[in-house]
Amino acid sequence: MEARLETEVCVIGGGPAGAALALRLARLGHAVCVVERHAFPRSHVGESLTPGVWPLLDALGVVDEVRRGGFLPALESLVCWEEPTGRRVRGRAGEPGLLVDRGRFDALLLGAAASAGVRVLQPAVAQRPERTADGWELPVLHEGRRLVVSARFLADASGRTACLGGRKQMVSARTLALYGYWRGDTPHGPETRVEAGPDGWYWGAHLPDGTFNAMAFVDPELLRERGIGRRTLESFYRELLGRSSLLEAWTAPRLVGSVLACDATCYRDTVPIERDRIKVGEASFSIDPLSSSGVQKALQTALSGAVAVHTLLARPEHAEAALRFYTEDQRSSAEQHAAWAAGYYRDARSYQERPFWKRRALAPAAVAPLEVRPPLSEDGLSHRRWRLASDAALVDTPCIVGDVIELRRAVSHPRLGRPVAYLEGVELAPLVDWLGQVPGEGLTMPQLADSWARRMPFRRSVAIMGWLYRQGLLTEVTADGPR
The missing domain is CATH 3.30.390 (Enolase-like; domain 1)
Structure with missing residues (x-):
């Protein structure tokens, strides 16, 4: 007989968005199950967290665990952007940002969800979900057997793959991130490095395990024009880094492991929520990596999404307000980040006529600029x-x-x-x-x-x-x- 698991909410994906959504819903009194494909800790790109993440971690009740996680504070950045010469930028007073091991960070959040009563199936492969009269049925392959999860509500936190499908609207030019991990003899300072180049931009940071992540963000068309494939990806990546100063963070830098590539295009889902399902994190929308706020936005979508889901389940008379709130919140966030990123791409004046930079400086402003008004303290x-x-x-x-x-x-x-x-x-x-x-x-x-x-x-x-x-x-x- 086929094994079955009954739950109120089933979350597909146990990354930051899925774990945070499950944790918050469990604390609001809902029975929640998370289906996560990978065993944790897993390797995952996206290690930089801005100081804005701390209020979100506090809302989730995991600040102390994160403080004990052994992650590195992000205190200073070396930025070569508006002008070719670099400048040092220190964080504002207060809590610094963090450079985390995403494997440990993600495991920490999912562990907090499990401690709050969330049922975690991991590693488990979610198959195609089907709507029923009472909600959803999700076939899952777990521990060598097939299990059917029956849920009243389904949450897609599976990232860019978006297991629930849907239509994504691009809000940026297509962007590809090439990255690898490096070690060297002597690290030259702990600062994060950000640099503009003629055909893309670069980001690099020292990580808690002693490696240095060096990333290059470029147009996919550049690889096609050059005929770059898997066999030539590493040499092309090294060529790109050779045009930057990223590897000056080390004496005698050497690549550890393979060069990897991932999509970094910004988009938003046109229908992020319905009465019986929701998309959170990158299943809902993706922002420009220039902000280093991907994890922060994932947590924000989870927290606002949890309130929307709770409203749909516990106060169905407010369903229309919940649907409108989450939809407008996601659209507004995507538009604001697109406008913010476009402004920063325009600031790279040395390369403003290059195709890469022109394409990314075109996003319209999300809000009309305010007139400059004198302060109220002005005499009269x-x-x-x-x-x-x-x-x-x-x-x-x-x-x-x-x-x-x-x-x-x-x-x-x-x-x-x-x-x-x-x-x-x-x-x-x-x-x-x-x-x-x-x-x-x-x-x-x-x-x-x-x-x-x-x-x-x-x-x-x-x-x-x-x-x-x-x-x-x-x-x-x-x-x-x-x-």
């Missing part, structure tokens, strides 16, 4: 009269409220990337409602802030008023009317 400015801008409006938008997603009124404006419902923990809608009733002659900034004193501390009202002013949501009223 705070005593001018103001009212709500005519193009500001309140719209219903999905928001996280506790552990579920509900519709809330939010302020919308052409200069905002997306509607904003809360600021500094304060709901904006009642404040904007009141601003819309300010008389035509307007009020001064102190008068506006003082009118909110019953709702919140005066300092907080001043801070919110300042934000509205900087975002262009307040219009000055003059003798000739608003301007």
Whole structure:
């Protein structure tokens, strides 16, 4: 008789996105099973984590485990980008970024999920899932036998392969990453290295196991033009690195193992969530590796995805809000990262006419640029009269409220990337409602802030008023009317 496993949520893929989603859903009270193809620890590229990862690790409750993981702090970078000469860039004050062994890091997250009660099938091969009247059935090959996992909800965290399929929309030029691991006699400094070149860019970093990962990001067309195949990949990779200063991180550098290649093209899935399934991590969208934020974004999609899934399962009356929230969140993130990356590609002025750089500097800005406004502290400015801008409006938008997603009124404006419902923990809608009733002659900034004193501390009202002013949501009223 065929073995069966019943669960509420089945997650395909146990990388950072899958493990984080499973961990969070388990803590929200759901029965969760993870199906992971590989035994851990596994080799995986993507070892650089920005400081922005710490709040996400804290939300997952794994900060202490990561601190004890023996990973290296990323304190300084040697950057050759805007100009040919390099400059040293130190991280901001506070927690540094990390250079991790992805094998150990991924195992740590999946272990935390298992400790929270998640059933982990590993190594196990997920086959083609099928929808049923009650959810999904997923055939799995595990420990030499066939097992059918029955689940109410299915999550695809299988990475770029995206076992649930779907249509991916490219948001960057096609990019190929070539990489290898190096050792040498003497390391020259622990800094991460980032460098622009005529036909691509380079990244290199020392890793916890004593190796140095050197990567080159190029157009796939360059390999086709040169007729590069498996047999000539290593020589081409060495040629690329020879045009950079990456290997100056070592005395007598020598390659350890084979040269590898992986797709680094940016894309987003056009339908990342439905009522009975979701895609997280790179199954949903991929960002430019220039940001070194791939793992961070994977964790963010998992955390926002967990709230969306929890809402669909526990509060189905808010299903439309959950679907819209996750879809808009993914689209906004992909667009913002594409615009950010395009700006940095434009900054490589030495190569701006080269095809590689031209293709990547074309992404449109995600948000219209703000006009430069003088600070509120400027003499006389705070005593001018103001009212709500005519193009500001309140719209219903999905928001996280506790552990579920509900519709809330939010302020919308052409200069905002997306509607904003809360600021500094304060709901904006009642404040904007009141601003819309300010008389035509307007009020001064102190008068506006003082009118909110019953709702919140005066300092907080001043801070919110300042934000509205900087975002262009307040219009000055003059003798000739608003301007």
